[in-house]
Amino acid sequence: xxxxxxxxxxxxxxxxxxxxxxxxxxxxxxxxxxxxxxxxxxxxxxxxxxxxxxxxxxxxxxxxxxxxxxxxxxxxxxxxxxxxxxxxxxxxxxxxxxxxxxxxxxxxxxxxxxxxx
Amino acid sequence: xxxxxxxxxxxxxxxxxxxxxxxxxxxxxxxxxxxxxxxxxxxxxxxxxxxxxxxxxxxxxxxxxxxxxxxxxxxxxxxxxxxxxxxxxxxxxxxxxxxxxxxxxxxxxxx
Numbered sequence: 359x360x361x362x363x364x365x366x367x368x369x370x371x372x373x374x375x376x377x378x379x380x381x382x383x384x385x386x387x388x389x390x391x392x393x394x395x396x397x398x399x400x401x402x403x404x405x406x407x408x409x410x411x412x413x414x415x416x417x418x419x420x421x422x423x424x425x426x427x428x429x430x431x432x433x434x435x436x437x438x439x440x441x442x443x444x445x446x447x448x449x450x451x452x453x454x455x456x457x458x459x460x461x462x463x464x465x466x467x468x469x470x471x472x473x474x475x
Numbered sequence: 476x477x478x479x480x481x482x483x484x485x486x487x488x489x490x491x492x493x494x495x496x497x498x499x500x501x502x503x504x505x506x507x508x509x510x511x512x513x514x515x516x517x518x519x520x521x522x523x524x525x526x527x528x529x530x531x532x533x534x535x536x537x538x539x540x541x542x543x544x545x546x547x548x549x550x551x552x553x554x555x556x557x558x559x560x561x562x563x564x565x566x567x568x569x570x571x572x573x574x575x576x577x578x579x580x581x582x583x584x585x586x
Contacts, residue, residue: 364518390572401562402519402576451518455572464574466511466518 364467381452387432388454477565493550497563506567
């Protein structure tokens with residue numbers, strides 16, 4: 359399957375700082391990427407859809423000014439958690455839509471674990 | 476997108492086939508059935524997907540009933556590394572590319 363990477367794999371930061379997470383599609387071009395968040399013992403929750411060259415679409419209840427998404431190229435999307443607080447501590451996972459094949463498939467990155475102190 | 480129902484947990488002996496069921500009784504004609512799995516502390520891994528025909532790849536087989544109201548993911552020879560949460564997701568064109576994850580089935584492969 360296609361490969362999607364995330365960086366960093368984990369990050370610890372102080373409350374009030376901003377954290378940037380990168381998501382890259384390594385062997386295909388992705389016009390659409392997705393950002394999910396997963397709290398312990400819960401399922402993945404979609405936060406936003408990132409479209410190359412246009413504004414991201416946020417799910418209901420997700421603050422667009424707090425979770426800044428930039429999709430400047432066909433292989434890179436970034437999620438910036440601004441003014442992070444302890445309640446933002448979570449597992450953040452991106453996915454990229456592979457347009458090849460008879461039915462598009464999403465491939466996921468390995469995730470980024472964020473701990474805000 | 477149609478809602479799916481999966482058992483919360485299942486056990487399987489190593490080397491035996493693991494059959495994971497999924498009910499999607501409200502599925503519509505243009506909706507696909509996708510299966511992903513998530514090993515602890517990792518991102519989800521794509522397994523297989525299908526519309527109405529049975530599908531097989533190097534990881535698993537997907538059996539979809541004729542009325543498409545349910546499906547079964549089959550791991551033919553489960554190993555300890557197959558221990559994970561398995562998600563059955565129905566996705567149609569109206570949802571765009573969005574995947575909605577339910578609670579999934581925790582499969583535990585025992586030695």
